[in-house]
Amino acid sequence: MLKLRWFLILFVVFIGANGRTLFAQVSPEIQLGARGVMSFNTNVAAHEATSAVNDFSDTGLLLGFRQKLYNRFRGQLVIGMQFPDANSDLGQVFFHQTFLRVEDKSNILKMGRSRVRSALIEFPTLRDDDALYFTDVLNPFSSGENTEDNQYGNVFELAHIFGQRTWLRVHGEHFTETPVLPATTETDFSLNAIGFSLQYRVPETQIWNQPFLQQIGIGFNNFLTDRPGYTSQTDKMLKNISVSTILNLRPDPVHFWDFRVQGIYNAGFREIESAAAFGEFARAKATAGFASLRYLYRKLERPTLQLALSFGYKTFPDLLNNTDQLQVVANSFYRLGENFDAGFQVQYSRNNGDLAGLFGESETRFQFGLVYAIDQSWNKQFSDRNSLLNLEHGYIP
């Protein structure tokens, strides 16, 4: 055993040294993504004192490296950290992205910690999780202590692109189970969710081809739970189906309007008739819908002003206590400089039935914030799959 270990060490050293000598010229593309989201929040909740919070959650840093591999493939490493919500129990910094990706023109393999495929589309909210209960398939293993449990996990994903616009994704995830077990306990990182999705979507670079249908998709997320009283894997599986579409109502370069909607049906477990905890909330039968109408004014070929109005409704037919929830989000963003926006958002949420006890009866949140997001690359070596050259003039690996 010792010999084997020494051999492995020597082998790794040899490979490392050899690599440096032979391939010194191959320097990767370096990508830097940074996003700062700072907001001053005022929360007015029913039966609670009004609170004010200086919130910088969702602020994060992404570092990527990618290069050409032999033949037609490209490889990429991404490491990212994010400042999670206060009281999330995730520490000061959360490494939300740490993955490797290998891809060619039509196939992508991704492995590591990353955003889980819990939503088909994104919505125009200040933060990614502002309408999470409506926009994402929820993690039934989470205690609900933080939203990141629903957004990030250990992901294994294969994607195949038919033509240029039809995406088939098959994915398996390990969703975080919270509360996290003590470090002394053997931690299980086995897959606890599998799913697939099929989407048609027009690449962003072709938006000025004036498509009306920007995206349409369907997704299936299945969680492999420990449902008490059942032995069959099928019975223990929590099944979710999502459908979505984005319509460019007026794909005009100056006055742009679009509408997006997503519905999520959670088949739920029929024995769950009340929701006193997040786990029950996520495992109860539910139907959620979320829709946004967005107006974007682009003065000089760049976003200048964005206004969005979103509405979400979720109902739980199996919960005995006549439970549902709704949310309205209105926001506006004004561009102060390249990639730098000032934003104002007001969101109202109401929870009825069991959810009034779980999340509070209602809350109105006013947020004034600044957002700075950059995406920069150095030592560029190739076009993205969705560049116009690759899409319309022949793909070059």
Add this chain to the structure above:
Amino acid sequence: MNRRDFLKAGAAVPALSLLPEALLAETTIQENKNKFPHALQPKMDGDVKVFELFIDIHQQEIVPAFKFHTLAFNNQVPGPEIRVQQGDKVRVIFKNKTELNHTIHWHGLYVPWRMDGVPYVTQMPVMPGQEFVYEFVAEPYGTHFYHCHWGTLLHMQSGMYGSFIVENADDPIKKQFPYEREYTLLYSAHDTNFIRNELNGMLERMKERMYLMKNGRFDKERFGVFDTKEEFVKAVENGYQPPYVVNRRAPSELPQPNWFTVNGKSYPFTPNLYIKEGESIRVRLINGGTEEHYLHLHGHDFWLVADDGVPVPQPWQQNTLRLSPGKTLDIIIEGKNRGIWTFHDHDTRRVTNNGLYPGGNLLALVYEDMPAEEAGLGMMAKKMGLKSLPIVALDE
């Protein structure tokens, strides 16, 4: 193919094709003729020679396994050669098949000013799908070229250049140095990463702009086009941010070429110059790129006979010349020293392919009547398993 086969094939293909024996083979000599710009055949309309040029996006393979997107006249980089007689009436019908703007500038020719191809000065740009007709009389004689004058930094290194040769029946150079064969070499330098990023950015912008223009919604600030300087200054005073301040979406760095081509190819696929003992050849050198080239010929001096197409009063001998951007130089090489001789940029940064030496604009002067046995190889080459002495290789 397994890994071993792959390595064998990869090593064998470039080496075999460049052995001296292969260079002297008749098929190689014939294939080499295709490495020079094809002459565009005119149609006659009365006494006017009518040429048709179009521009489209094309994939250019500089060397095997490396392609990039280019802007190519008639799907060729460089564009086809236009060759006329001095005094010919010339009409060039230029069709823009891309979603970008273009013009054609006739570099070194005495065209009417409205035919000079400078956007917003002599003409409006030729917009996507549009056609523009250039008409002029071919003057003066000599070696000239044409290139795009819109977005010149990008469009020229993307491939929009071609030779324009005006012949003269009483050419003094031919009288002084009788020759039968001549070659045209167009040099360029390409930052393929810059080209890719810029082309993608411009294509995106143009999709948006063409939509607005079609709907009659031209916006001077959006397009960065003003009638007068005063109008521009006033716009800035009113809050307009020029593209060079904050609205820039192109790379902020100037291009740093990583590929150097002759007639659209890099070593080992650059064209070679074939000559025979006692023969004189004329080589027309055109720099359509942004870099200076210091071209050196081994084993010979050559005669510099024309500068910018104009015959020099007193040709002089040299073995290294300086070919600046936009320059054309004509040289005469006399076949006086049998062998295979390299002709290359002595700024050896340009003798590289994507940073790796050798590559770039390296090419060879080859005596095609050289006896094959002179290409024999030494003992070391035999021990290396080579069939002959390779004059070029892909690694140091």
